[in-house]
């Protein structure tokens with residue numbers, strides 16, 4: 001088998017949708033698995049949809065994910081250029097070949113004439129309103145005009161497009177690596193425009209020519225391109241390139257979290273999650289869309305999460321880094337049916353990867369956030385302690401600074417439910433005794449704090465369970481949180497005893513007001 005060559009071929013028409021990132025990942029995984037080549041091709045033939053900045057956004061996304069192409073624009077390679085707008089002449093040459101061989105033709109119809117044709121067909125009760133083998137006979141094109149007439153029109157500069165002459169009564173049969181055999185009848189297809197009036201190829205023509213010239217062996221792309229595949233196959237035939245036709249694998253649709261319809265920007269907005277991998281600024285409206293990266297996702301989490309959207313590794317393992325994904329990946333295990341975009345699962349992956357990150361680095365971020373957002377100076381040591389304390393409880397690095405506020409300020413509000421339920425003379429006395437014992441110490445570690453607490457509770461014969469939550473509320477205001485004894489270690493015995501004393505006075509008032 002020839003060397004595997006796959007391409008990710010996005011159109012730079014806006015921010016890259018997260019589904020596009022999945023396509024890129026699947027292509028990359030397959031290339032690496034097979035020892036092949038991963039290529040980036042920018043499909044920018046549709047100038048009317050071109051958006052400045054979109055190409056660099058695509059490249060930045062791939063680089064953030066660590067799935068770098070080996071060939072592509074600005075990288076180079078033996079089959080460039082890799083930007084379709086720079087390949088105009090190539091498409092024109094091949095279009096001419098199809099015209100000369102009678103497989104494509106000039107069509108001079110104006111949009112108005114095409115509308116008229118459709119109206120006429122409609123009023124005659126015809127269901128298929130396509131420009132196709134039947135209707136083309138009634139239109140102004142090089143099949144109905146004489147050679148001379150065509151020549152005259154071309155010389156006069158009459159606007160035209162080139163259409164593919166869809167073969168009549170043909171069954172197109174092809175094998176999709178994900179979906180199996182697919183059969184389409186040519187009567188359902190129209191004479192697609194392959195070269196537009198601006199002289200630029202359309203997606204279909206450029207895509208097929210480039211896949212051929214770039215020696216692409218596998219086309220792995222989203223399901224939305226499945227309806228285009230029969231035309232692509234016919235184009236291969238028209239060029240006599242059948243023996244070099246790539247294998248096709250159309251990836252399953254990514255659905256909304258509830259499984260109801262395709263994942264869209266609107267659905268993402270509604271679900272409160274991003275649709276773009278990185279922040280994207282709409283160049284027209286100036287609107288900024290938050291990306292997964294800026295929300296605090298690590299690229300490892302995104303890669304792991306997206307690779308399981310439609311691909312089933314088999315077994316229970318869910319955590320895969322890029323290396324193990326490459327090892328395990330296979331096209332056979334890609335599913336046919338739509339796959340739900342479960343944002344909660346994405347968060348779950350992020351939580352997992354957060355725990356595997358370098359804590360010193362995370363601490364640097366926490367220190368910065370505390371300074372920027374709260375004007376708090378935090379030492380590197382405390383920064384690291386904060387990370388250790390909360391790493392099991394947060395999903396995003398940006399949450400540490402907010403979660404750790406009680407470290408820097410004593411609570412203003414206390415959990416009333418706990419006070420109502422547990423505050424009484426006995427528990428008050430227990431907290432006071434513990435505070436007194438702490439007050440004489442200069443430092444204490446978590447284990448010692450726990451031991452001292454147990455011992456103190458035993459000496460005054462109270463069940464520690466009746467006091468523990470009150471102790472937490474007195475220190476942090478809330479009834480639940482990370483390891484309390486670690487918090488005592490971090491804040492130190494003096495601060496803790498001060499907080500307990502402060503709180504006991506307040507608890508009396510609160511309890512009274514609740515009665």
Ligand code: GLU
Nearest residue numbers: 009010011043207221225
């Ligand atoms: N340019 C197409 C896109 O934007 C590529 C489709 C394909 O991979 O063939 O997704």
